[in-house]
Amino acid sequence: MEYHVGRNNQQLGQFTEEAIREGLFNGQFLKTDLVWTEGMEGWKPVAEVLAIESESPASALPPPPPPLETFSESPSSSTALPPAVPPSYSSGAAPTSNFPTLAVGKPTSGLAIASLILGITSLPTTFCYLGLFIGIAGIICGHIASGAIKRSNGTIDGKGIALAGLILSYIGTLISLLFIAIVAFAIIVADSDNSSTKVAIPEGWPTHADTTPSEGTDVNP
Structure with missing residues (x-):
């Protein structure tokens, strides 16, 4: 069912009952706001029509959880923690690692x-x-x-x-x-x-030394 909501002689709109209840919870509507719907003789307050005068926002909240039970632990009931120091190796061998080994390439000459x-x-x-x-x-x-x-x-x-x-x-x-x-x-x-291009001089031919005049010789006739 939908109701017409009014305040100070002004209509705020038409809302369902669930919307009005939610508006009362978040402050959109007041308990003194007037509502009217078909079949009613006149405008009446929201609290009277919806019978929520005794309701409060706190009543809509879920109940708080029950308190935690307190109990004391005795030193004997506490579980002993393992020692922080790692145990010694009986065989003397170091623990093996699960990490994969990296393959190192051979150096080039x-x-x-x-x-x-x-x-x-x-x-x-x-x-x-x-x-x-x-x-x-x-x-x-x-x-x-x-x-x-x-x-x-x-x-x-x-x-x-x-x-x-x-x-x-x-x-x-x-x-x-x-x-x-x-x-x-x-x-x-x-x-x-x-060396093969040198010209050979036949025998009997005058050489360069023979044709060259000596010093003091008159070459004129």
Whole structure:
């Protein structure tokens, strides 16, 4: 059922009984507010119509919980706590940890890396004589690195890098030697060509020394 609510000769609106009771609880309506609905002779106070003059907001609250029972504990009834100090290990072995162990990678040989770098550098420098020395240095580093890796029993990595450095260093060295041999051969051929172009003077022909007048000789007839 809905009621018309009014206050001070002004209507506040139309509300249900539950809404009016809730409004009385939160202060929206007053007990002296007037209500009217169909079937009533006139406006009457809310408290008279809804019979809530004896109700109060506190009565709508649930009853408080019962008080807690107090009791005393004797020292004998209390549970003994475990000692804070960890127990000693009878076997003398340290406790094992459940944490996973991290896999540490093997170190790579520095000489193997140096051999690879020298081998790569020796290729573009083969035509300026530097490739020969760089290639030889790469070969030395590669062989030393390979021997150290074999003696490490798997603790040092870089076998493939050392092998690649050796191959490139050997290639650079061979190309440098081939280039030096070609240049030397070209120089020898050019020198031999110059010597073969000299004109041989037949026997009986006057030489330059014979045609040159001596000092004090009159060359005029």
